[in-house]
Amino acid sequence: MSAYVVLLSIVALFALLIRGRTSPAVLFTIWAAGYYLTGLVDERKWLTSYSNPALVTLIVLLLVSLALERSPLLDRFAGVVLKGRPSLAILRLSVVTTVVSAFLNNTAVVGALLGVISRQRHLPASKLLIPLSYAAILGGITTLVGTSTNLVVNSFVIDAGLPPLGMFQFTAVGVPVALACIAVMVLGSRLLPAHEAASNENRQAYFLEAQVTAGSPLAGKSIEQNRLRSLDGLFLLEIERDGRLISPVGPDETLREGDVLVFTGEIEKVQALQQFSGLHVFGTRADTLLGSNLIEVVISNESMLPNRTLRDVDFRSQFDAGVVGIRRGDKRLAGQLGRIPLRVGDCLLLAVGADFAQHRNIDRNFHLLNGGLLRPKLTSNQSRIALSGFALAIALSALDVWPLLNGLLALLAVLLATRMLTINEMRRRFPFELLLIIGSALTIATALESSGAAQLVAHTMRSAFDGYGVTGAFIGVYLITLALTEVITNNAAAALAFPIALSTARAFDVDPMPFVMAVAYGASAGFLVPFGYQTHLMVMSPGRYRVTDFFKAGVPVSLTYSAVVLLLVPVFFPF
Structure with missing residues (x-):
């Protein structure tokens, strides 16, 4: 009976994960x-x-990565690769990103290149940012440390009493998969949108919200009389008045005190509102806010802002900055913007104060699209020390000379001793959520095993694939994991799929390793929708992508990825 109760609870967990509100x-x-x-x-x-x-x-690796991601190496690469025809630029960018992501955290790699690609003018950013995100995934599947998903799967492997996965155990399958998918991305470069080239007049369009204050000289006059229709580069989309929307807005519409005006426009044009007295932009006087320095940021996956509204956050005191505008991919935002829950990947246009760069929570909450990193880059000597130490830790682990954890701890001590990393920085960026997710997932896996729920699913799968044998069950486990990672996070997909995979292998009385690899590769196969993978969300707004853009570009990559994985895993990891 407890097996069915646990299964029902897992279904409920799955439904809540898809809903995404918690x-x-x-x-x-x-x-x-x-x-x-x-x-x-x-x-x-x-x-x-x-x-x-x-x-x-995994936790120590992520802490070490805080210093490694400040190496100037990625910026130097970016200046070389982002030139030439789109197909050649995609090829160079994908190869460089794949190689770097094999050893560095893929979120850090995408975050480091995001601003560089968004600012360059050689090619539309929308031609490059989806390949950047995909290549970061492809690099991650080639080594144990390339992605947190592989280390998560390894934690389940160790917990199940199986031999731990090796540093390059993923390479034999991962490298051919990466090469095949890069070739598909290059050949399919025409599937990627060119938003900047096709719609230059609307490039970098933001949505901003301005309220007519009490006693404003704008109140009692029409849109035409207030000259709000003749703003260069800004367009009045709608008015929110007493809980109802007025859209489209006619030139004879008379403004009232308390009206909330929603505009859309380019970065360079939003300061046009500075001329109007009696307007508050996101709760701050327009002339004060828009007279500040404006910078663009992307909300990071570590931020405290997702699922909260700007009304909920004391933004000014938290960051010494005011929000001027919001952008979410190529999506049209409607209603009071201050009441729209923010998401990972949203672009914010900020008017920053003098102390913005000194706030210690900036790097945890945002990726900067202009203005560079707030934290100083490592010097050449520091970069050599950090990268050499990391390479040594990887090599010693691969040669079975010293465990990876020991090598990373020694490197962490060196980084702290040389002040390349500080305790305060570690405290700000400590991955508490990942620790809770993976630790709790191990407990959930134990409950699935002890209650008999995992065995029940395994027997069901054996019955379903009885006519196809163990190969059919292997393909079924991979497809289940792939489906999970497209609708929930990659680590959560691995956590839910691993107990099923292990029990299925035991039900067929075969080596569990090909099923373990099916989960590892399947959990990283998120190419079709942007919501299941954090780097996709990071590039969605800077690239002005629609969900359909990911689907068009992702279908050939996903099919190629899956075909090569399903062909090669049984070859290198026989049943």
């Missing part, structure tokens, strides 16, 4: 605590899930 960290933690409180998992197993060796290795 963070995965909160949901996984609640479920893990629930399984402990109901006796499905004992106290020791519950607590040790959060100190799994592979999980600790």
Whole structure:
């Protein structure tokens, strides 16, 4: 009976993850605590899930990456690769990104190149940013440390009592997959939109919100009389008045006190509102806010802002900046912008104060599209020390001379001792949510095993694929994982699919390794929709992409990826 109850609870967890209103960290933690409180998992197993060796290795790796991502190496690469025809630029960018992402955190790689690509004028950014995100995924699947997903799967492997995965155990399959997919991206470069070239007049269009204040000289006059229709580069989309929207806005519409005006326009043109007294832009006087320096930022996956509105956040005191405008891909935003829940990947146009760069929470919450990194780059000597130390830790681990965790801890000590990394920076960027998700997922996996729920699913899969044998079951596990990663996060997909894969392998009495690899590669196969993978969300607004842009570009890549994985995994990891 408990097996069916656990399965129903997993279905509920899956539904809540898809809904997306509650963070995965909160949901996984609640479920893990629930399984402990109901006796499905004992106290020791519950607590040790959060100190799994592979999980600790992942956390230390991410902390070390905080220093590595400040190396000037990526900026130097970017200046060389972003030239020539789109197909050649995509090829060079994809190869460089894939190689770097094989060893550095892919979110950090995309974050470091995002501003450079958005600012360059050789090619439309929309031709390059989807390939950047895809290449970061492809580099991640070639080594153990290339993506957090591989380390997450390794934590499940160790927890299940299987031999830990090797540093380059993913390479034999990962490299051919990456090469095949890069070739497809280059050949399919025409599938990528060219938004800047096709619609230059609307490039970088933002939505901003201005309220007519009490006593404003604008009140009582029409749109035409207030000269709000003749603004160069700005267009009045709608008026929100007493809870209702007025759209389209006619020239004879008379403004009232309290009206909220929603404009769209280019970055360079938003300061046109500075001339109007009696207007507040996002709650701040227009003449004060728009007289500041304006910079563009993208909300990061580590930010505290997603699922909160600007009304909920004391933005000025948090960041010494005021929000001027919002941009979300190529999507039309409607209604009061201050009440729209923010998302990872949203672009914000900020008017920044003098102390903006000194605020310690900037790098955790935002990727800057202009103005460069707020944190100083490593010097050439520091960069050599950090990268050489990281390469040494990887090499010693690959040669079985010293465990990866030991090497990373030694490197972390060197980075702290030389001040290339500080305790305060580690505290600000510590991946608490990832720790909670993976630790809780290990507890959930234990509950699935101990309750018999995983075995029940495995027997169902064996019955479903009985006529196709173990190969059919292997393909089924891969497709289940792929489907999960397209609708929820990659790490959550791996967490839910791993117990099913392991139990399916045991039900067929075969080596579990090909099923483990099916989960690892399947959990990184998110190419079709932008919502399941954080780097896709990061590039969506700067590239002004629609969801359909990811689907068009992603279908050939996803099919190629899946075909090569399903062909090669059984060759290098026989049943």
